[in-house]
Amino acid sequence: GNSVTQMEGPVTLSEEAFLTINCTYTATGYPSLFWYVQYPGEGLQLLLKATKADDKGSNKGFEATYRKETTSFHLEKGSVQVSDSAVYFCAAALKTSYDKVIFGPGTSLSVIP
Amino acid sequence: GAVVSQHPSRVICKSGTSVKIECRSLDFQATTMFWYRQFPKQSLMLMATSNEGSKATYEQGVEKDKFLINHASLTLSTLTVTSAHPEDSSFYICSASQDYGYTFGSGTRLTVV
Numbered sequence: 001g002n003s004v005t006q007m008e009g010p011v012t013l014s015e016e017a018f019l020t021i022n023c024t025y026t027a028t029g030y031p032s033l034f035w036y037v038q039y040p041g042e043g044l045q046l047l048l049k050a051t052k053a054d055d056k057g058s059n060k061g062f063e064a065t066y067r068k069e070t071t072s073f074h075l076e077k078g079s080v081q082v083s084d085s086a087v088y089f090c091a092a093a094l095k096t097s098y099d100k101v102i103f104g105p106g107t108s109l110s111v112i113p
Numbered sequence: 114g115a116v117v118s119q120h121p122s123r124v125i126c127k128s129g130t131s132v133k134i135e136c137r138s139l140d141f142q143a144t145t146m147f148w149y150r151q152f153p154k155q156s157l158m159l160m161a162t163s164n165e166g167s168k169a170t171y172e173q174g175v176e177k178d179k180f181l182i183n184h185a186s187l188t189l190s191t192l193t194v195t196s197a198h199p200e201d202s203s204f205y206i207c208s209a210s211q212d213y214g215y216t217f218g219s220g221t222r223l224t225v226v
Contacts, residue, residue: 043219
């Protein structure tokens with residue numbers, strides 16, 4: 001069935017470290033892919049997205065490239081800040097009769113000074 | 114950009130009562146809205162897809178009579194948790210789709226006592 005898988009957390013990094021959060025998907029066709037971020041006690045905010053193969057989404061120093069051959073959409077940031085501490089969700093919008101967004105389990109990131 | 118307003122942000126109710134959560138698209142029309150439920154430290158689970166002017170489509174395992182969804186206009190969808198029980202306590206998030214992606218509300222923290 002359709003699913004989104006992400007690396008297990010929690011992830012703890014020092015400030016200015018390099019971040020990678022892996023995400024792979026299983027879906028029929030070519031879904032649109034997203035990364036959402038959730039800060040403590042809040043809803044979800046769209047971080048970036050990509051709608052077709054080889055597209056690169058980027059925002060606030062975060063990047064992710066839609067890799068059709070590996071069905072992946074890994075999130076990266078070259079230098080994390082304490083303010084990046086949050087839960088990150090990889091998501092895929094499935095092309096069904098109604099576009100449905102399915103989420104990965106989320107990866108909690110803590111950045112320490 | 115597109116904004117989805119969700120109200121209330123927090124609600125505490127007594128067991129056996131009903132609670133209504135509203136989801137409004139503020140600057141765009143949303144023919145389709147989605148309702149999610151999020152348990153502590155877990156991912157978002159799609160509960161149902163709400164379609165303006167027609168019945169909602171519920172995901173497997175979600176009780177239709179328990180979680181009533183009404184999408185009476187292009188800017189408003191409501192989720193009513195009927196005869197709430199403590200196990201219904203959760204974080205509920207709505208989402209609306211547009212041509213360029215999905216926008217999420219800020220969520221409603223429901224506590225049933």
